[in-house]
Amino acid sequence: MSSRILPPSGPPRVLALAQLANAFGDGAYYVCSALYFTRIVGLTPTQVGSGLTLGWALGFLAGVPLGHLADRRGARGTAALLAVATGTAVGSLLFVRSFPLFVLAACLYTCCQCGLGAARQALLAGLVERAERTGVRAHLQATVNAGLAVGAALGGVALHLDTRQGYLAVFAMDALSFLVSALVLLRLPAVPSSPPAPAGEPALAVLRDRPYALIALLNMIMLLYMPLLSLVIPLWIVQRTQAPSWTVSALLVLNTLSVVLLQVRVARRVSGLDTASRSVRHAGLVMLASCAAFALSAAGPSAWAAGAALLVAACLQVLGEMMHTAGSWEIGFDLAPPDRQGQYQGFFGAGTAVARMLGPLLLTALIVTWGPPGWFLLGGLFLLAGSAMGPAVRWAERTRAAASTAGPLQPVPSLDPAGAYRRASR
Structure with missing residues (x-):
């Protein structure tokens, strides 16, 4: 364990x-x-x-x-x-x-x-x-x-x-x-601090990195699952299904334990940008299936039928969550320059703040108010964002390859804090 x-x-x-x-x-x-x-x-x-x-x-x-x-x-x-x-x-x-x-x-x-x-x-x-x-x-x-x-x-x-x-x-x-x-x-x-940006280059280079901005935007859309479990799903269960109210707690426990026990195993399948993009794309498909199952839970003729649909939906949701996070970590780290990880991770992680800021209002109106059609629309957003991640990553790789060919300063080998000699990038 x-x-x-x-x-x-x-x-x-x-x-x-x-x-x-x-x-x-x-x-x-x-x-x-x-x-x-x-x-x-x-x-x-x-x-x-x-x-x-x-x-x-x-x-x-x-x-x-x-x-x-x-x-x-x-x-x-x-x-x-x-x-x-x-x-x-x-x-x-x-x-x-x-x-x-x-x-x-x-x-x-x-x-x-x-x-x-x-x-x-x-x-x-x-x-x-x-x-x-x-x-x-x-x-x-x-x-x-x-x-x-x-x-x-x-x-x-x-x-x-x-x-x-x-x-x-x-x-x-x-x-x-x-x-x-x-x-x-x-x-x-x-960790050694990075040198200041060369003359003529912006200090906050991430703000001009358009491929990385697109990737962060797609990641932000995928992160809309964050307000689901804490706000939208409890309201959905109570107002739109016949499932008992304790189902809310059961699904929260299921989500937490699944991440604790399975997140590391899911992440082992990600070993580079190609597998990371594939993991995010598959996450979009799984999240679409999860949204469909949540939508069907409203049509359950009994508490047992609604509970079964919610259980399937919650299992798919946490699987998609783990697949997305594993892929997004790899993408966010790999496409950031070694000496600018802080600002790049700050930009990439801003999607979490936006999801927490806009997600509750947007998803409450979309799902709790509109009903099952809102679930299918949200699932379509997950599918589109996950499918677009691969092309966006390839665009970022091309721009970095072109910049490298143009002759920028290459990162030099450095000593890590433990004293082991390693390369700053591969």
């Missing part, structure tokens, strides 16, 4: 422990935050939603410059600093008593979170060989999901108590988890 979750010893395992410590607090926070702000603080759901939307919009903008900071100042120190800043942002939520303070704290939290994600990815790219990055990232994903599950159980205790003190204890635990994560990150070897 541990081999399916924890990566090999060395820097990958330290990275996993850092994110595991953080995942415990995040799992409890995700379960409790909405109810705390509405029931205890007294904000309306609309205020909570609008504050988070604004926050993730700013996070989307902050990811690239903070990732660039990780490139220029060192990924390890930047990641640790942003972990402390994120913990501070979560801690500030303990003192929120009004909507303006909530918006301010939410914006600080989302900006730091997006920057932390970019810095962590740059740190992984600097410490792990190129051929091993997707496998290590799969281990990290399994580790995080295991931590989130445990944290969610702890958050359930606070929900049961339903007191201000219980909710505040969860927020304090999450803030502390970021500080512990920062201390663990400091145990990693330092």
